[in-house]
Amino acid sequence: MSCELTQRFVPGYLDGELDLVCTIEMETHLKSCAACARELENQKALRDALRRGSLAYATPTALRDRIQSSLRASTGTKAFEPARAWYPLQIWRWAAAFAVLAVCGVTAWQLVPGLHAPSSNQRIAAEVFASHVRSLEANHLMDVASTDQHTVKPWFDGKLDFSPPVEDVATEGYPLVGGRLDYLEGREVAALVYQRRKHFINVFVWPDPGGVSAARAIESSRGYNLMRWSQGGFQFWAATDASAPDLADFVRLLESRISPEKK
Amino acid sequence: MPETARRERFEQTVLPHLDAAYNLARWLTRNDQYAQDVTQEACLRAFRFFDGYQGGNMRAWLLAIVRNTCYTWLHQNRAPGSAEVFDEEIHSAEFSGSADPEIQVLASADRETLRRALKELPDIFREVLILREIEGMSYKEIAEVASVSLGTVMSRLARARTRLRHSLGAALGKES
Numbered sequence: 001m002s003c004e005l006t007q008r009f010v011p012g013y014l015d016g017e018l019d020l021v022c023t024i025e026m027e028t029h030l031k032s033c034a035a036c037a038r039e040l041e042n043q044k045a046l047r048d049a050l051r052r053g054s055l056a057y058a059t060p061t062a063l064r065d066r067i068q069s070s071l072r073a074s075t076g077t078k079a080f081e082p083a084r085a086w087y088p089l090q091i092w093r094w095a096a097a098f099a100v101l102a103v104c105g106v107t108a109w110q111l112v113p114g115l116h117a118p119s120s121n122q123r124i125a126a127e128v129f130a131s132h133v134r135s136l137e138a139n140h141l142m143d144v145a146s147t148d149q150h151t152v153k154p155w156f157d158g159k160l161d162f163s164p165p166v167e168d169v170a171t172e173g174y175p176l177v178g179g180r181l182d183y184l185e186g187r188e189v190a191a192l193v194y195q196r197r198k199h200f201i202n203v204f205v206w207p208d209p210g211g212v213s214a215a216r217a218i219e220s221s222r223g224y225n226l227m228r229w230s231q232g233g234f235q236f237w238a239a240t241d242a243s244a245p246d247l248a249d250f251v252r253l254l255e256s257r258i259s260p261e262k263k
Numbered sequence: 264m265p266e267t268a269r270r271e272r273f274e275q276t277v278l279p280h281l282d283a284a285y286n287l288a289r290w291l292t293r294n295d296q297y298a299q300d301v302t303q304e305a306c307l308r309a310f311r312f313f314d315g316y317q318g319g320n321m322r323a324w325l326l327a328i329v330r331n332t333c334y335t336w337l338h339q340n341r342a343p344g345s346a347e348v349f350d351e352e353i354h355s356a357e358f359s360g361s362a363d364p365e366i367q368v369l370a371s372a373d374r375e376t377l378r379r380a381l382k383e384l385p386d387i388f389r390e391v392l393i394l395r396e397i398e399g400m401s402y403k404e405i406a407e408v409a410s411v412s413l414g415t416v417m418s419r420l421a422r423a424r425t426r427l428r429h430s431l432g433a434a435l436g437k438e439s
Contacts, residue, residue, distance in 0.1 A: 011421040015395065017402045045369040046428050050396040053377045057289040059282050063299045067281070067306045071274065074307060075266045 003029075006036045014043050073097060124237065125218045125226055127184050131191070132202045132224065132239035135180070141193055141200065142178030152179045156190050164190035164205040165232065167257040174201070174250050184237075194250065199242035201250060208235035215251045217244065227251050232258050273313050277306070280322045283398050284329045290393045291333040293382055297340075305332040323400070323407040330390065330408055337386070368435050369428065380430045388423035395420060 006029050012018045013026045030037050073096065135141050144155040153166040159181055168176055174194045182191040182204060189206040211230035218226040225247045228237045236254070240247050284305060289298035309328045316324055372380075381389055387409075394400045394408060402416045409416070 008418070008421065011424060012402075012417050015402065015420070017417070041366055042369070042428065043424055045366040046424055046431075047396060049369050049372045049377060049431075050392070053372070053374045055374065055377060055381070055393075056282070056286045056397050057295075057298075059285040059302075060295070060299065063285060063302060064278075064281060066299075067278070067303050068274065070303060070307060071270055071310055074310065075270045 003033060003036055006030075006033065007039060010036065010040050010043055014040060014047065069097065121218065121228070124185060124228075128202075128204055128226060128237045128239050129224060131182055131184060131204065135182070135191070135193075135202055136200065141180065143180035145178040147176055149176060152176060152192065155179060156181075160188055160190055162190075162207045162234075164192065165234065165258045166192060167254055169194070169250070169253045169257065172253050173197075174253065196240065196242040196246050196250065199240055199246075201238055201240040201242060201247065203254070204237040204239070205234050207233060209233055211235055215248075215255060217248070229255065231255060234258075269313065270310070273310050276321055277309055277313070277325055280325050281306070283322055284325055286397060287326055287329050287390070287393060288333055290381070290389060291330070291386060292336065297336065301332050301336050302329065304336075305329040308332060320404055320407065322398075323404045326394070326398075326408045327410065334386075369431060372431055372435060376431065376434055380427055380434060383430060384423060384426060388419060388426060391416060391419045392423045392427065 006026065009018060009022060009026055013023065018026065030040060144152055146152050146155075147170065149166040149168045153163065156164055156179065166176070166179070170176065174196055176192065177195050177200070178193045180191045180193070182189050184204055184206065187206060189204050192203040192205065194201040194203065208230045210233070213228075213230045215227050215229035218228055224239060224241055225244045226237065226239050227247055228235070229251065230236070236251075238247060238251055238254075240250075242250075281302070285298060285302045288301045288305070289295065292298045292301055305325075305328050309325055312328070381392065384392070390409065391405055394405045400408070402413050402420075405416045406413050411419075
């Protein structure tokens with residue numbers, strides 16, 4: 001391979017883009033030719049400088065947003081307008097986007113009163129039930145294992161935007177065994193784990209401002225028992241495979257411990 | 264709603280390459296605001312052509328659209344007279360005056376010096392270097408973006424590197 005050819009192939013060699021035969025020829029030539037070896041070193045130094053230089057320009061955040069909203073606005077629009085012609089049209093697109101949002105808002109608002117309706121109770125019951133079963137099956141009952149309420153309660157600080165009431169009812173036969181984070185109703189909730197003999201009781205807690213309702217059993221299924229109540233600004237759901245009377249007893253105990261002042 | 268599904272698919276498959284798109288537009292237009300306008304226009308074009316996309320390299324496909332949009336924009340917006348007339352053959356002649364810098368000199372080049380030197384390169388040389396060294400594209404991908412042959416990619420890269428080295432040598436030589 002002549003030096004003239006080598007010079008032409010140095011970039012390809014450097015970029016690892018030569019075929020095997022060319023690569024071998026280049027390597028042989030480079031060993032015996034100081035000028036070509038120097039050329040390669042030089043190109044390598046330039047490449048390294050370019051790569052080291054962090055030369056890429058970062059995409060402005062506003063651009064990403066702008067593109068996404070113009071994509072949304074153009075969905076359904078077939079005609080092509082050049083960039084500069086978009087601006088007057090954009091008012092209408094924003095107006096359209098706003099109208100869509102407004103409709104969604106109204107729909108959501110109409111759904112809100114339904115949150116406390118029996119149908120939503122059924123939905124939550126299904127979620128609580130699934131969550132309880134999952135916590136036992138997946139061997140993920142606890143994130144924090146402790147029988148001490150003063151260990152479990154602070155553990156939730158910083159993990160949740162509320163501080164769940166954690167009561168100790170061990171002397172009555174329901175020792176606290178730990179807590180974990182869970183996900184219900186589209187939000188993070190506290191799950192407190194108590195034990196009744198060999199059975200676990202999951203108590204799910206999340207804020208329910210102003211909500212007050214006495215404990216009542218929710219239709220049990222497949223041997224599991226569910227109860228829900230609201231007090232002290234929180235909504236509670238207890239799920240267990242312990243017996244219904246045991247659960248009712250446990251819930252009554254908890255209710256009496258959690259005074260409305262404790263928020 | 265198929266239109267919405269199409270848009271979602273587009274957002275998932277194409278928008279991850281937005282950084283590469285903006286970076287190329289930024290280097291070709293050499294101006295942030297222009298680059299933003301061009302990138303937006305290119306993305307909307309890509310969205311319209313999305314049905315015609317036959318699979319393959321998504322990034323190269325998008326960057327080819329960005330590149331075309333850039334050149335259309337440059338063609339329309341460069342003031343007459345300042346238009347960058349470029350003839351590869353004329354410009355390919357080696358620089359005779361400036362010295363080939365030492366490796367140590369290249370290694371000392373800081374970001375601003377590198378950016379300035381890159382900006383002064385003709386578009387067709389600048390783009391291959393950006394695609395190769397910043398985006399890390401293969402010759403095949405670069406060939407796809409710039410719609411040229413593999414051989415052209417290699418020779419353009421070689422010339423681009425030589426020119427950049429010389430202008431860096433001149434810039435850094437002056438500084439020291």
